[in-house]
Amino acid sequence: xxxxxxxxxxxxxxxxxxxxxxxxxxxxxxxxxxxxxxxxxxxxxxxxxxxxxxxxxxxxxxxxxxxxxxxxxxxxxx
Amino acid sequence: xxxxxxxxxxxxxxxxxxxxxxxxxxxxxxxxxxxxxxxxxxxxxxxxxxxxxxxxxxxxxxxxxxxxxxxxxxxxxxxxxxxxxxxxxxxxxxxxxxxxxxxxxxxxxxxxxxxxxxxxxxxxxxxxxxxxxxxxxxxxxxxxxxxxxxxxxxxxxxxxxxxxxxxxxxxxxxxxxxxxxxxxxxxxxxxxxxxxxxxxxxxxxxxxxxxxxxxxxxxxxxxxxxxxxxxxxxxxxxxxxxxxxxxxxxxxxxxxxxxxxxxxxxxxxxxxxxxxxxxxxxxxxxxxxxxxxxxxxxxxxxxxxxxxxxxxxxxxxxxxxxxxxxxxxxxxxxxxxxxxxxxxxx
Numbered sequence: 001x002x003x004x005x006x007x008x009x010x011x012x013x014x015x016x017x018x019x020x021x022x023x024x025x026x027x028x029x030x031x032x033x034x035x036x037x038x039x040x041x042x043x044x045x046x047x048x049x050x051x052x053x054x055x056x057x058x059x060x061x062x063x064x065x066x067x068x069x070x071x072x073x074x075x076x077x078x
Numbered sequence: 079x080x081x082x083x084x085x086x087x088x089x090x091x092x093x094x095x096x097x098x099x100x101x102x103x104x105x106x107x108x109x110x111x112x113x114x115x116x117x118x119x120x121x122x123x124x125x126x127x128x129x130x131x132x133x134x135x136x137x138x139x140x141x142x143x144x145x146x147x148x149x150x151x152x153x154x155x156x157x158x159x160x161x162x163x164x165x166x167x168x169x170x171x172x173x174x175x176x177x178x179x180x181x182x183x184x185x186x187x188x189x190x191x192x193x194x195x196x197x198x199x200x201x202x203x204x205x206x207x208x209x210x211x212x213x214x215x216x217x218x219x220x221x222x223x224x225x226x227x228x229x230x231x232x233x234x235x236x237x238x239x240x241x242x243x244x245x246x247x248x249x250x251x252x253x254x255x256x257x258x259x260x261x262x263x264x265x266x267x268x269x270x271x272x273x274x275x276x277x278x279x280x281x282x283x284x285x286x287x288x289x290x291x292x293x294x295x296x297x298x299x300x301x302x303x304x305x306x307x308x309x310x311x312x313x314x315x316x317x318x319x320x321x322x323x324x325x326x327x328x329x330x331x332x333x334x335x336x337x338x339x340x341x342x343x344x345x346x347x348x349x350x351x352x353x354x355x356x357x358x359x360x361x362x363x364x365x366x367x368x369x370x371x372x373x374x375x376x377x378x379x380x381x382x383x384x385x386x387x388x389x390x391x392x393x394x395x396x397x398x399x400x401x402x403x404x405x406x407x408x409x410x411x412x413x414x415x416x417x418x419x420x421x422x423x424x
Contacts, residue, residue: 020303020321
């Protein structure tokens, strides 16, 4: 998760990547996932956490997490 | 440095393809240097002449193409009035004269901090492949052409789209031979020959501004990513980035060439993380004020180096600092314009 630690992330969901100068925005769910990833939580732990926090079912949580991880990988942030 | 310095600066054309003069002056004025700023302008409508609080006095200069005699004569006249300590030329097209007559200027008491003639010549767009080979730097395939007929017979690796570049300024991306011929004629008529053909590389445009002390040391360097690019290819917005590889390439070039003075390295970063050097500008670029804002006052450091001071390298800067240009209508009085037109001074 060292790449994630190099990002500047604001509480508003604004993400700045200092290595490229690119910026992104994410919602509350994305922000929460990033914080959990930075705490080295496992995929299952993250699904459980966001299921509880955002009152969504496990299937939706799993799908949202997969999509968000894909985005992070595509943008070389993890 | 306690003495009040008189610093002459060119490049007051703060237009859509801006000269670096205005941001250079802003940097100097942000420093602790006690200065009098003399603007040297080539056109009587260069905005920097009229910007309130920017220059203390402006003089019109003859175009470098007029010849060295007229150029030196005018500079000598201005020096007799102003006692210039340092001159900072900011146009590619005038650099040759300032470098060539560096000794004459020194005898007059005017200091510069410019690359040597050899450094200036070997980094020319037309010499970039040789420069890259000599210093082991990756550059896109390119060739310098002196005849439009050669467009029909480009070496194999060069394919559309490619960039067609003027000797000093301007570049156009072309996708077919009719465009290539059109821009070849346009660029050769405006800037002379050769015209350079350079393979287009897909990636992000990134630049470094740097200052070499002439001994091989990089005393300042700040990388930037263009965020907003005008139709003339100029950065209208940019942001400082943290990119150690770009700084390594910069330090390597400055160390290998013992570069003296300001420079801008223009690069393309590909998706694979490769860096291609596309151009070396042998002077401070127009986005220099971003470096000042990020913690490296390059114009101030350059003035100190020109005055013979030892300048401690700055290795840090703030990343995520942005600049955004804007246009602003100045209201002026015809009498100011009249003074510039009639007397060549304001």
